[in-house]
Amino acid sequence: MNLLLKLIVFIVPTIFLLLFFMILTNEDTYPGADYDQFQIPEFELKVLDNTMTVNNDLLNGDYVLNVWASWCITCIIEHPYLTSLSKNGIPVIGLNYKDEQEDAIIWLKKYGNPYQTILHDYKGNLALDLGVTGAPETFLISDGKVVAHYQGEVNDQIWNDVFLPIIKDKKMF
Amino acid sequence: MIIEISHFLSVLATGLFLLVGYFSILTPSSNSSYISNLIVRTYSHGFFFLLSSFLIYVWLAITDNFSVQYIANHSNTALPIFYKISSIWSAHEGSMFLWIVFLSLWGFLFNIRVKNNEVLKPKTMGVISFILVGFLIFLLATSNPFETILPIPPLNGADINPVLQDPALAIHPPTLYLGYVGFVIPFASAIAFLLYGDSKINWEALVKTWSVSAWVFLTVGITLGSWWAYYELGWGGYWFWDPVENVALMPWLAATAFIHSLGVSIKSSQLRIWTILLSILVFSLSLFGAFIVRSGIIDSVHAFANDPDRGIYLLGFIGLIVFTSVFLFILRLSSIQSLSRIKKFSKQSFISINNILFGALIFSVMLGVTYPLIYEFLFDQKISVGAPFYNAIFIPIVVLAAIFLFFSVDSKWSRSINFKFISAPISFSILLSLAFTIFVMQYFESQSISILASIFAGSLIVFRYIYEIINFIFSKKFINPFSVIAHMSLGLLLISISFNSLLSTERALSINLNTTESYKDLKISFKDIGVENNANYDSIKATFLVEDQTGRTFNLKPEKRKYFTRGQITTETAIHITFLRDIYITIGDQLDDGSWIVNIQINYLIRWIWLSALLMGLAGVILVFSNRVKT
Numbered sequence: 050m051n052l053l054l055k056l057i058v059f060i061v062p063t064i065f066l067l068l069f070f071m072i073l074t075n076e077d078t079y080p081g082a083d084y085d086q087f088q089i090p091e092f093e094l095k096v097l098d099n100t101m102t103v104n105n106d107l108l109n110g111d112y113v114l115n116v117w118a119s120w121c122i123t124c125i126i127e128h129p130y131l132t133s134l135s136k137n138g139i140p141v142i143g144l145n146y147k148d149e150q151e152d153a154i155i156w157l158k159k160y161g162n163p164y165q166t167i168l169h170d171y172k173g174n175l176a177l178d179l180g181v182t183g184a185p186e187t188f189l190i191s192d193g194k195v196v197a198h199y200q201g202e203v204n205d206q207i208w209n210d211v212f213l214p215i216i217k218d219k220k221m222f
Numbered sequence: 223m224i225i226e227i228s229h230f231l232s233v234l235a236t237g238l239f240l241l242v243g244y245f246s247i248l249t250p251s252s253n254s255s256y257i258s259n260l261i262v263r264t265y266s267h268g269f270f271f272l273l274s275s276f277l278i279y280v281w282l283a284i285t286d287n288f289s290v291q292y293i294a295n296h297s298n299t300a301l302p303i304f305y306k307i308s309s310i311w312s313a314h315e316g317s318m319f320l321w322i323v324f325l326s327l328w329g330f331l332f333n334i335r336v337k338n339n340e341v342l343k344p345k346t347m348g349v350i351s352f353i354l355v356g357f358l359i360f361l362l363a364t365s366n367p368f369e370t371i372l373p374i375p376p377l378n379g380a381d382i383n384p385v386l387q388d389p390a391l392a393i394h395p396p397t398l399y400l401g402y403v404g405f406v407i408p409f410a411s412a413i414a415f416l417l418y419g420d421s422k423i424n425w426e427a428l429v430k431t432w433s434v435s436a437w438v439f440l441t442v443g444i445t446l447g448s449w450w451a452y453y454e455l456g457w458g459g460y461w462f463w464d465p466v467e468n469v470a471l472m473p474w475l476a477a478t479a480f481i482h483s484l485g486v487s488i489k490s491s492q493l494r495i496w497t498i499l500l501s502i503l504v505f506s507l508s509l510f511g512a513f514i515v516r517s518g519i520i521d522s523v524h525a526f527a528n529d530p531d532r533g534i535y536l537l538g539f540i541g542l543i544v545f546t547s548v549f550l551f552i553l554r555l556s557s558i559q560s561l562s563r564i565k566k567f568s569k570q571s572f573i574s575i576n577n578i579l580f581g582a583l584i585f586s587v588m589l590g591v592t593y594p595l596i597y598e599f600l601f602d603q604k605i606s607v608g609a610p611f612y613n614a615i616f617i618p619i620v621v622l623a624a625i626f627l628f629f630s631v632d633s634k635w636s637r638s639i640n641f642k643f644i645s646a647p648i649s650f651s652i653l654l655s656l657a658f659t660i661f662v663m664q665y666f667e668s669q670s671i672s673i674l675a676s677i678f679a680g681s682l683i684v685f686r687y688i689y690e691i692i693n694f695i696f697s698k699k700f701i702n703p704f705s706v707i708a709h710m711s712l713g714l715l716l717i718s719i720s721f722n723s724l725l726s727t728e729r730a731l732s733i734n735l736n737t738t739e740s741y742k743d744l745k746i747s748f749k750d751i752g753v754e755n756n757a758n759y760d761s762i763k764a765t766f767l768v769e770d771q772t773g774r775t776f777n778l779k780p781e782k783r784k785y786f787t788r789g790q791i792t793t794e795t796a797i798h799i800t801f802l803r804d805i806y807i808t809i810g811d812q813l814d815d816g817s818w819i820v821n822i823q824i825n826y827l828i829r830w831i832w833l834s835a836l837l838m839g840l841a842g843v844i845l846v847f848s849n850r851v852k853t
């Protein structure tokens with residue numbers, strides 16, 4: 050009876066703890082990341098300075114799509130990392146999300162512009178179709194297809210853990 | 223500068239708590255009066271440093287210091303002071319900070335209330351301090367709320383999540399946290415008791431008031447959360463078996479079993495193994511709740527977005543606490559076993575049966591929470607465990623527990639109940655409950671066995687205690703006031719929940735402006751809809767004139783809001799509250815033909831559910847303040 054009790058109080062928590070450890074260290078369950086693949090929905094958006102209209106066909110190849118806004122504090126924190134990505138030759142395209150054009154342009158002047166192109170999604174339609182819940186969020190896109198999505202600030206750790214394995218796997222960039 | 227001072231005070235507190243832990247557990251003579259005085263004082267200093275650090279942090283939030291990244295991310299100059307303060311616990315880092323401050327507060331109160339010559343006190347303070355150190359390192363290393371944005375702080379913050387701008391939410395998390403972490407006192411004392419290994423020490427009496435106080439906070443905290451989800455999130459019910467509701471329910475169930483078991487151990491030093499195991503279980507489940515919410519392992523309203531290191535750290539720390547406790551428990555098992563056997567039909571026997579039933583409930587909820595995670599991990603498919611699973615398990619077990627409770631009323635410590643003596647009250651309540659249940663069955667044409675059984679079980683308890691109260695008034699028979707209030711509220715809770723699921727209905731209507739639709743006994747006229755502009759949101763506000771069968775009319779004005787800073791859309795429900803029912807309206811989208819989708823719910827006795835839960839809490843308050851129990 051005593052032995053049984055000792056075994057139970059030892060084994061039950063061990064099972065639960067081991068299980069949670071396995072779930073946590075499982076790569077697929079990185080919080081904020083998901084790897085559902087889907088085609089980018091059709092869209093037509095003006096770029097931020099209104100000089101041209103961009104649609105699906107104009108954006109091809111591999112690139113990083115970063116959702117940002119001037120009202121987003123975390124975007125300021127994320128900004129230097131995006132700049133370094135851009136300097137290392139990775140094409141970063143901005144999706145300016147639910148933001149006033151003026152505010153966004155002032156923001157870029159203040160902090161610098163790491164983006165090749167910036168789409169101005171004032172109503173958040175494209176963002177909605179992509180499954181964006183806020184800013185910042187970042188998508189990895191390969192030939193018109195979303196292959197990875199991360200909610201929150203991208204930094205060195207997130208880049209290495211969430212995006213780099215996919216980039217290597219698909220031989221992108 | 224002031225940010226660094228606040229940060230530094232937290233670090234300093236960590237150091238002092240580490241010293242307390244070292245003095246009390248790792249030095250051999252922790253009971254010498256010199257060392258125990260040192261422990262008491264060092265702990266108090268640590269607490270004051272931590273408290274000052276937190277108060278400075280509150281000040282930073284009030285004064286909109288957006289150099290602090292966390293405050294910049296979660297507060298805003300436009301917020302009223304009340305929400306500037308509550309923005310501190312609106313996300314992970316700040317709420318963890320508050321959680322730790324509360325943990326140290328319980329320790330501090332224990333430190334000043336319990337006399338220094340209490341043999342278990344030094345080691346109890348030591349255990350609390352080690353737990354504090356573990357969580358402070360977690361806070362400072364993985365979720366630092368003092369992180370700054372320098373050199374250019376933003377001019378304004380990102381604003382608190384709009385669904386959190388609500389008075390109920392400002393007090394729901396702190397109340398719940400006070401409940402969760404309050405169980406550190408019985409846990410730490412149990413560990414101190416096991417460290418001593420002297421079975422003559424009565425650690426149970428030391429912690430009774432503390433445990434009941436923590437239980438009250440947990441009860442009230444859960445009730446507030448349930449109420450908030452009902453009207454602010456627009457969930458429209460009182461309980462959804464959401465994973466995070468479940469991780470609060472588990473410690474509550476364990477704590478309820480624990481305080482009953484504690485009563486037995488104090489009276490007769492029986493069930494000590496149960497009591498110690500339950501004290502470990504309650505605190506572990508509280509920590510498990512923190513882990514589930516903060517590791518990002520589940521998606522829920524309550525989940526904080528975060529990184530996996532936090533999950534690993536928390537899991538490791540919880541593992542350390544659990545295995546240390548289990549190891550000590552196994553080591554001392556033989557010396558704490560009670561030699562006397564429990565008599566059949568004594569109060570102890572009923573409580574131990576209900577301990578087993580509560581254990582079964584906790585295990586089922588644990589299974590419900592973890593099974594989808596395990597399944598997804600193994601088979602990469604999402605499944606959900608919902609209300610049908612929990613109902614199937616909870617209803618029979620709770621009804622069974624209620625019946626055991628019914629028979630335990632007026633049972634005696636260490637003596638079998640005399641069935642002859644109590645047969646009058648038992649048959650009185652059984653007859654009345656049967657009559658009531660049959661009436662419900664006939665009048666509402668209900669066939670549902672689970673509802674009828676719950677109504678029967680609930681009314682058994684209520685009638686049984688009414689009999690006791692009558693007895694008390696007319697023949698001055700002794701009754702235990704908190705037991706009567708707590709258990710009658712349980713009966714009322716069962717009855718309210720049953721009627722709620724028996725009678726409540728909901729329907730989605732599409733309705734045009736200036737037309738009238740009828741639903742059940744209600745006539746609903748759509749009078750007006752318009753856009754209102756506010757400081758930080760735009761809203762679509764509708765006005766409905768509702769008439770019920772008695773001819774009374776009232777206006778209901780549900781809203782949909784769009785907040786500027788995050789573009790978030792929230793639903794504001796409109797609720798008309800009467801004695802027996804709520805009429806609850808939310809407004810949805812406009813259809814192409816110009817009509818609007820409106821969801822109408824009639825929720826019966828839903829206020830009674832929260833009332834019963836609060837009454838249960840009140841019983842605990844009475845117990846804490848009554849003179850019968852002294853610390």
